[in-house]
Amino acid sequence: MIRRGIWVILTVxxxxxxxxxxxxxxxxPTNNNRTEISQKTSDLTYxxxxxxxxxxxxxxxxxxxIGNFKGExxxxxxxxxxxxFNPFNCKDNTSAIxxxxxxxxxxxxxPITGQPIPKLAKSFSVSPDGKTYTIKLRKGIKWTDGxxxxxxxxxxxxxxxxxxxxxxxxxxxxxxxxxxxxTVKKIDDYTVEFTTPEPFAPFIRMLSTSIAPKHYFxxxxxxxxxxxxxxxxTTTNPKEIVSSGAFKLKEYVPAQRVVFEKNENYYEINTKNxxxxxxxxxxxxxxxxxxxxxxxxxxxxxxxxxxxGAKVARxxxxxxxxxxxxxxxxPDTGTMYLSMNLNNRKNDKGKxxxxxxxxxxxxxxxxxxxxxxxxxxKNMVLNxxxxxxxxxxxxxSLNSIFLNKNLKPYDKDIKxxxxxLKKSGFYKDKKGRLFDNEGNRVEFDLYTNAGNxxxxxxxxxxxxxxxxxxxxxxxxxxxFNSLVNKLVSTFDWDMVIMxxxxxxxxxxxxxxxxxxDGRLHMFNQRTPQEGKAKIxxxxxxxxxxxxxxxxxxxxxxxxxFYDKYQEIVYRxxxxxxxxxxxxxxxxxxxxxxxxxSSLNGIIYNIEEIFIGD
Amino acid sequence: METLTYILKRIIQTIPLLIIVSLxxxxxxxxxxxxxxxxLKLNPSVSPATVERERQRLGLDKPIIVQYGKWAKSFIQGxxxxxxxxEKVSTKLKERIxxxxxxxxxxxxxxxLVGVPLGIIAAVNQKTAFDRILTVLTGIxxxxxxxxxxxxxxxxxxxxxxxPIGGLTSPGFxxxxxxxxxxxxxxxxVLPVFVLFTISLASLQRQMRANMLDVLDSDYVKxxxxxxxxxxxxxxxxxxxxxxxxxxxxxxxxxxxxLSGAALTEYVFQYPGLGRLILEAVMKSDINLVxxxxxxxxVMLVAGNLIADILLIITDPRxxxxx
Numbered sequence: 012m013i014r015r016g017i018w019v020i021l022t023v024x025x026x027x028x029x030x031x032x033x034x035x036x037x038x039x040p041t042n043n044n045r046t047e048i049s050q051k052t053s054d055l056t057y058x059x060x061x062x063x064x065x066x067x068x069x070x071x072x073x074x075x076x077i078g079n080f081k082g083e084x085x086x087x088x089x090x091x092x093x094x095x096f097n098p099f100n101c102k103d104n105t106s107a108i109x110x111x112x113x114x115x116x117x118x119x120x121x122p123i124t125g126q127p128i129p130k131l132a133k134s135f136s137v138s139p140d141g142k143t144y145t146i147k148l149r150k151g152i153k154w155t156d157g158x159x160x161x162x163x164x165x166x167x168x169x170x171x172x173x174x175x176x177x178x179x180x181x182x183x184x185x186x187x188x189x190x191x192x193x194t195v196k197k198i199d200d201y202t203v204e205f206t207t208p209e210p211f212a213p214f215i216r217m218l219s220t221s222i223a224p225k226h227y228f229x230x231x232x233x234x235x236x237x238x239x240x241x242x243x244x245t246t247t248n249p250k251e252i253v254s255s256g257a258f259k260l261k262e263y264v265p266a267q268r269v270v271f272e273k274n275e276n277y278y279e280i281n282t283k284n285x286x287x288x289x290x291x292x293x294x295x296x297x298x299x300x301x302x303x304x305x306x307x308x309x310x311x312x313x314x315x316x317x318x319x320g321a322k323v324a325r326x327x328x329x330x331x332x333x334x335x336x337x338x339x340x341x342p343d344t345g346t347m348y349l350s351m352n353l354n355n356r357k358n359d360k361g362k363x364x365x366x367x368x369x370x371x372x373x374x375x376x377x378x379x380x381x382x383x384x385x386x387x388x389k390n391m392v393l394n395x396x397x398x399x400x401x402x403x404x405x406x407x408s409l410n411s412i413f414l415n416k417n418l419k420p421y422d423k424d425i426k427x428x429x430x431x432l433k434k435s436g437f438y439k440d441k442k443g444r445l446f447d448n449e450g451n452r453v454e455f456d457l458y459t460n461a462g463n464x465x466x467x468x469x470x471x472x473x474x475x476x477x478x479x480x481x482x483x484x485x486x487x488x489x490x491f492n493s494l495v496n497k498l499v500s501t502f503d504w505d506m507v508i509m510x511x512x513x514x515x516x517x518x519x520x521x522x523x524x525x526x527x528d529g530r531l532h533m534f535n536q537r538t539p540q541e542g543k544a545k546i547x548x549x550x551x552x553x554x555x556x557x558x559x560x561x562x563x564x565x566x567x568x569x570x571x572f573y574d575k576y577q578e579i580v581y582r583x584x585x586x587x588x589x590x591x592x593x594x595x596x597x598x599x600x601x602x603x604x605x606x607x608s609s610l611n612g613i614i615y616n617i618e619e620i621f622i623g624d
Numbered sequence: 625m626e627t628l629t630y631i632l633k634r635i636i637q638t639i640p641l642l643i644i645v646s647l648x649x650x651x652x653x654x655x656x657x658x659x660x661x662x663x664l665k666l667n668p669s670v671s672p673a674t675v676e677r678e679r680q681r682l683g684l685d686k687p688i689i690v691q692y693g694k695w696a697k698s699f700i701q702g703x704x705x706x707x708x709x710x711e712k713v714s715t716k717l718k719e720r721i722x723x724x725x726x727x728x729x730x731x732x733x734x735x736x737l738v739g740v741p742l743g744i745i746a747a748v749n750q751k752t753a754f755d756r757i758l759t760v761l762t763g764i765x766x767x768x769x770x771x772x773x774x775x776x777x778x779x780x781x782x783x784x785x786x787x788p789i790g791g792l793t794s795p796g797f798x799x800x801x802x803x804x805x806x807x808x809x810x811x812x813x814v815l816p817v818f819v820l821f822t823i824s825l826a827s828l829q830r831q832m833r834a835n836m837l838d839v840l841d842s843d844y845v846k847x848x849x850x851x852x853x854x855x856x857x858x859x860x861x862x863x864x865x866x867x868x869x870x871x872x873x874x875x876x877x878x879x880x881x882x883l884s885g886a887a888l889t890e891y892v893f894q895y896p897g898l899g900r901l902i903l904e905a906v907m908k909s910d911i912n913l914v915x916x917x918x919x920x921x922x923v924m925l926v927a928g929n930l931i932a933d934i935l936l937i938i939t940d941p942r943x944x945x946x947x
Contacts, residue, residue, distance in 0.1 A: 018753075022760040085795065091904045094709040102709060184671040240710045262798055265719040266896030267791055294795045303778075303790060303894050310782045310789045492659040499665055511666075530672050539672075 057122050057606040057616075060279065062133055068151030069133050071279040073287060075604045078621025080285070083292035084602065085314045086614065087304050092266060092297040096252065097243035098221035100178030109269055109295065110243075112617075113254035114221035117146055117165065122608030122615060125412040125516050126566075127215050131160065131222055131255065131278075133201075141210030141564030144218070148201040152278040154224045156253045162203045167225040169195040169205075171232050177239045182220055185213070185520075210564050213519040227253040257288045257618035269295040279618050289621035308597065315614060318595045323399050326597055335597045341609035342401050342409035342591040347466070347510040349386070349473060349587040351379060353535040354502050356545060364502040368451050373505070377435040379584040381428040385476045389422065392590050395468045399595060403588040405577045406525075410609040411515040413570055415577040428480055445481030454483035455505035458497065461488035466508050469589060473508065498533050508589075509533070515610055518573050519561045525553050525576065534585040549583050627937060631930065638926045645922045650695065650915060654688045658909040660708055682708060695915060705912035707905070713916045716901060721883065723792060724890070724897035728882045730813065731820040739825045740871070743832020747840060748859060758829070765826030774819045774892035787815050790894035816893045820886055831874065835867040842866075869940055876932025880925035884917075 058074035088105045095101060098110035117132040129135060133147045152160050173183050174192050186193055191208040198204055207214050231242035243252065249260040257279065258271035271293045279287040296313065298304045308316040318326055323337070330337055351373040354364045363370070372378045388402035404421075407414045436448030445453040457474060459466040467488050474484040484506075489497075497504045511531075514520045523529040527543050527550040537544055546554075553576055560572035580586065596613050598605065603623040607613050614620060661678055664670050679685050683694065698705055704713035746755045781787035788794070792812050793805075800808060839845060840863055848858045878885075887899030894900070898917065905913035 018756045019760050022757055023764075026761075026764070083795075091900065094711060100710075180674055180677075181670055184674060237710075244711060246715060264793065264797075264896070265716075266894075266900055267793060268795060270795065296791075296795075298790075299891060299894050299900050303892075306778055306782050307789045310785065312789055492662045495659065495662045495665055531666070 057608070059121065059128065062129070062149075063280070064150075065280075065284065066151075069149035069278075070152075070284075071130070071149075072284075073279055073281050073616075073619045075281075075606075075616070075619045077281050077283055077285075078289045078603055078619075078623070080289050080291075080621075082290055082622040083294055084290055084614065084617070084620065085294045085296060085312065087296045087298050087307065087313055087316070088269075089298060089301065089304065091299070093245055093263070093269060095240075095244055096247065096260065096263075097178065097239075099172050099223065100240055100242075102179055111221065111256075112258055112271060112293070113252070113256045113260060114223065115255045115257075116219035116221050117148075118215070118218045120219065120516060120610060122606060122611040125610050127218065130219070132218075135218070137215070137564065141212070142207050144205040144207075144214065145198075146203045146205070146218070148203070149278060150201055153276045154227075154253045154255055155259050155274055155276055156224075156227075157276065158224070158226060158253075160222070160224075160255060161200045162197045163200075164222055164225045165203045166195050166197045167228070167232075168220075168223045172223060172228070172239075173220065175232075175235075177232065177235060182217060186211075186217060210562050212564050212569055213517050213561055216514075216517050222255065224253045224255070258293055261292070266297055268297055271295075277618065281619075288618035290617070293617060314602065315596060315598045318597060319592075321397050323595050324397060326595075330597075334601070335599050338596045338598060338605070338607040338613055340594040340596055340607055340612065342403075343594050344408045344410065344515050345510050345512045346403060346406065346408055346591060347469065347508070347589045348403075349382070349469075349506065349508050349589060350534045350585065351382070351506050351587075352502065352504055353547070353585060356537075356541065358502075365505065368447075368449075369455055369505055372447060372453065372455075375435050376583060377431040378437075379587070381431040381480065382477060383584050383587045384421075384424045384428040384431070385480050386473060386587065386589065387423040387476055388420075388590055391469060391472055395465060395472070396590060396592050400590045400592045403591045404581060405588065406513075406521065406580045406586065407518060407573070407577055408513055408515055409591050411513070411518070412610075413518050413573045415574040415581075417574070418577060418581045423476070425479060432480065439481045443481050444483070452483065453481070454485070456485045456487055457506045457508070458494055458504050459488050459508040460491040460494045462491065466510070470508050499531070499536065502536055507533075518576075519557075522557055522561070525557050527551070527554050549579050552579060627934070630937075631934065634930050634933070641926065642919065642922055646696065646699075646915065646919060647692070649918045650692050650911070651688065653906075653909060653911055653914055654691065656909070658907075660684070660909045691911075695912070699915075699919070704916045707913050708908060708910045713912050716913065717898070717916060717920075720896065720898045720901050723895065724883055724886065724899070726809075727813065727816060727820070727890070727895065727897060728886050730817055731824065731886070732878050732882070734817070734821050735824045735828050736875075738821075739828035740832050742825075743829045744836055744859070744864065744867075746829065746833045747836035750837065762826035762829050765822045766830070768823070770819055770823050771888045771892050773822065774816070774889050777815050777819060778892065781815060788812050790815075790892075792896050816886070816889055816895055819889050819893075828874070832867070832871065835870055836863065839863045839867045865939075869936065872935045872939060873932050875935070876928040876930075877925075879928030879931060880921070883924055884921050 060071045060073045063070050063072040088108070090103075090105055093106040093109045094103055095106050096110050096113065098107070098114045101107040101110060115131045117130060118127045118135060119130040120126070121128045127135070131149070131152075133149045135144060135146045137144050146165070148160065148162055148165070154160060172178070174195075176183055183192070186207075188207065188209050188211055193205055193207040193211075193214060196204045196206070205214070205218075228242070231239050245263055245265070249262060252260055254260070254274070257274055257277045259274045260269070261272040262268075262270040264270075273288055273291055275286070277287060281287055296307065298307060301319065304313065304316060305322065307313045318337075326335075326337060352365050353373055355370050355374060357363050365373070392398060392400040392402060401409055402420050403409065405415060405418050432445070437445055437453065438448075439445055447453060457470055459470045461467070470486045470488065474486045477484050494507070494509075498507065498509070511521075511524065523531045524533070526532065527535070527546050528537055528539075535547070535550065543554075556572045556576040556579075560569050560576070563569045563572060594609075596607070598613060601622050602620050604616065604619045604621060605613060606616060608615065659665075660682060661675060661684070664675055664678060683691050686694075695705065704717070706712055707716060742758065746758050749755050777787075778789060781789055788811065790812075792809060794808050794812075797805060797808055840859075845858060845863050848862050853862075883898055884902075886895075886897065887902065889895070890897040890899030891903060902914065902917045904910075905917070
């Protein structure tokens with residue numbers, strides 16, 4: 012027996028030494044108590060490209076530094092890779108990003124100010140009544156196959172693909188105003204005019220939709236339906252594809268990578284009038300999960316990676332010894348919130364969706380505010396997001412250009428909570444348990460989706476914070492699908508922790524959430540039959556503000572409406588916002604012309620990025 | 625002739641089996657609370673009309689039994705249908721099957737070429753130092769879960785930089801010549817093959833060793849030795865043949881694992897095989913894709929068993945006589 016034991020130990024030791032001998036010593040993480048990434052997005056001002064006409068061709072001229080023409084950038088996409096390269100049929104994010112590289116839109120977003128700026132278009136103007144958009148196209152620019160890009164392509168894209176409802180119809184759906192669609196008209200070969208039935212400010216953002224080459228798409232469009240859906244599928248031969256972006260598809264290897272190569276016909280030049288892009292290739296590795304992505308970055312197979320919570324501290328300590336730099340892109344567009352169910356109606360069986368006793372609490376704004384003041388957002392940022400986040404108080408994300416900066420953040424204030432509860436007649440017994448003025452114990456369920464560790468952690472902390480007030484919280488993480496079912500169809504929930512992603516550029520995307528008959532008006536969801544039943548005064552106000560906000564045309568006018576809406580949410584607390592994670596990206600030092608933007612990310616100006624010496 | 629009718633009988637027997645397997649799997653997937661439309665429903669910019677249209681396109685508005693009928697009909701006609709994103713299931717599978725086969729067949733070949741001889745040597749040299757060390761090593765091999773071992777090796781690859789972090793080919797693959805491509809693929813295959821090899825080698829070697837020891841202990845081997853036959857003749861002519869029979873049954877199972885056996889390792893190494901594809905399909909409740917892979921697994925298992933039985937008939941006269 013002893014002899015066998017010796018054999019075991021000897022063999023294990025042998026194996027251990029062999030393995031140990033191969034390891035390169037890791038850099039010991041230095042002990043930083045606080046992780047500060049000082050890089051501010053506003054430190055660098057992005058030199059906006061200008062228009063320039065050379066030999067009758069309207070080029071876009073990059074104003075950024077001049078670089079070398081060589082090399083490649085390797086980035087990644089999480090998941091199973093693209094499902095299609097057809098920009099008009101993308102139902103998932105990866106396909107949308109990859110096809111977006113190949114097909115430019117008329118306009119794009121200024122990375123710092125968030126205002127629309129020309130891309131494929133040479134210039135654009137909006138009529139004073141806010142209904143007519145005139146787009147001038149660049150003369151002499153070409154598709155990858157050498158055919159000119161003209162207004163026919165633009166009209167074709169909008170009329171025959173988007174308005175005709177082919178592929179993914181979300182763009183079309185969001186443009187229907189009172190059942191009417193905008194119209195598009197060709198003025199001449201290089202001028203197009205869009206007219207919306209009513210002034211509709213969000214339309215300008217839609218002009219960044221990709222433009223399709225008519226001669227390449229026409230056959231698929233004529234066949235329509237399923238044929239259009241399978242057009243430009245991932246099995247398409249990359250050599251056949253006609254596109255307009257700075258990079259064109261070179262190769263797609265299922266479950267491994269997508270390779271793009273330089274488009275020689277691209278319309279952007281540098282200040283020496285050399286044709287961009289600088290890089291020969293961009294490679295998107297298809298990685299299945301975040302862990303593998305981190306390993307690939309550490310093994311230098313990837314050049315850029317976005318980092319979550321705990322990893323940031325480690326990378327920060329590695330940074331001085333490594334060939335990468337961390338960039339702080341500022342708060343994420345995602346918003347995490349706690350919501351109470353304000354529903355006070357009955358279902359078709361005559362039963363209340365929410366227990367009438369609980370209804371009384373949730374309907375009471377003092378109760379909602381008491382919950383809000385009891386929540387320790389700073390603590391959550393510190394403990395759950397590893398300090399990489401910012402407390403949130405408004406429905407617009409912190410990087411939104413419509414953010415109402417007058418709504419000040421505040422700290423946890425348990426005294427204030429207790430005062431508010433007292434005002435509404437809640438009282439505590441000797442054991443510290445909270446009762447309402449009719450003697451009912453305050454006890455309710457708190458849901459979130461199981462498996463999302465961040466939300467589960469928030470749930471635990473919210474439960475603790477609320478139990479300080481004497482409430483009894485039954486925290487129940489449930490499966491994502493059953494939670495969605497509760498929120499959008501059965502309405503049998505008390506309190507929930509959820510998250511939504513919005514656009515930092517266009518609040519109108521949230522209309523499904525904020526309009527009182529919206530499909531995701533979760534805190535007081537009405538069935539389609541109920542319409543706008545039992546509307547609360549401030550819900551009515553939100554309806555008004557949201558409708559007017561979309562109709563106003565000037566940014567300043569719109570901002571007034573959206574400021575007001577944020578104020579109401581801040582005051583009434585249908586959603587108690589918690590925090591926004593901050594996005595941190597690591598990128599190899601060798602890449603130059605990097606202008607990090609909280610709106611567009613870090614490699615949005617891919618045609619200008621080059622590899623330094 | 626007898627063998628032929630036997631095979632035919634076996635094939636006919638598998639038909640009800642496959643129907644039952646497909647019914648059970650279809651209903652389990654459809655009755656599970658995974659709603660393929662949940663994410664769409666929670667997306668603020670998607671209109672109810674679009675959600676409804678998606679529901680109809682995926683056939684979710686019909687009762688489960690009708691959905692099953694539709695699936696079964698097209699399956700019998702050889703049409704595997706389309707995935708939830710509208711791609712052909714058959715093309716998706718065709719992209720991945722060669723990669724998985726490449727990995728698993730290399731592993732099986734290696735383990736059998738190494739494991740069986742190692743088992744024999746260990747049995748013959750029972751209780752020597754060699755046998756002891758091998759027992760401990762295979763013990764470790766059997767004890768380590770494949771995904772954990774794979775993660776360890778990945779970390780090893782990161783620290784040393786000697787091996788790529790998963791995948792099958794390098795970004796510059798398409799520009800390499802034939803030998804370059806071969807070298808590149810082999811380079812990427814080293815780690816996943818090593819993981820699967822270590823794990824299946826352990827059990828195979830032990831199985832072979834135990835079989836061999838059993839046989840070496842039997843009366844006819846003792847008799848052969850008593851008769852004065854040389855050691856080699858006893859071991860390789862009399863003992864080995866008898867010890868191999870159970871291994872053939874095992875080979876049948878190995879065949880079933882050709883397409884599905886490496887799923888976990890494939891996932892950790894981001895290997896572009898079936899494993900990742902099926903996992904994603906299950907997560908999204910992509911019914912046609914999941915059903916296709918399940919049916920494939922069932923067919924492979926049945927076929928593997930059939931092949932093993934046929935091989936047994938060939939190698940073992942005793943079975944021939946009985947049937």
